[in-house]
Amino acid sequence: MIRNIAILLVFQLGGEMLARGAELSVPGPVIGLGALFVTLLVVPGLAERMRDTANGLLAHLSLLFVPAGVGVTAHLTTFAEAGLALAAALVGSTVLAILAGVGAFLLTARLTGADGDE
Template identity: 85%
Template sequence: MIRNITILLVFQLLGETVARGAALAVPGPVIGLAALFVTLLVVPGLAERMRDTADGLLAHLSLLFVPAGVGVTAHLTTFAEAGLGLAAALVGSTVLAILVAVGAFVATARLTGAHRDD
């Protein structure tokens, strides 16, 4: 398990190094995750060996949101002052994201010739 976590951290470090070294707008962990994905495709045995570690991390993923919750409670006055605007932005962006996803789905269905069975 320690070896697998080390592999994950090395890929994150690699991504951070590339992102900062090349001054990219893409976050380092995203680059590292893409490199890990490619590596797992090329070396399928590595994917199988890391499965238990990945499942363990995903099972406890909710723990990673604790810092965000603490951040929210640390800025309660900000939420009190701008709460209505924040709520409107949250609801509006959610609705917009759903509409864009539907539009992309419909466009893809039309481009691929998929049709509805009546």
């Protein structure tokens, strides 16, 4: 498990180095994740080996939201002043994201000729 976490961190570090070194606007962890994805496609044995570690991390993903919760409590005055606007933006963006997903699905189904009977 330690080796698998080290592999994840090496890919993140590589992505950070590439993003900062080339002054890219893409975050380093995103680049590292893309590189890891390609590597897992090319080396299927590595994907199988890392499966338990990835599932373990995903099972405890809620712990990663603790810093966000601390950030919210640190800015309670902002939420008090603009809470209604923030709530409207959150609900509106969620609805728009769902509609965009539905639209993309329908367009893909239409372009591929899928009729949903399968």
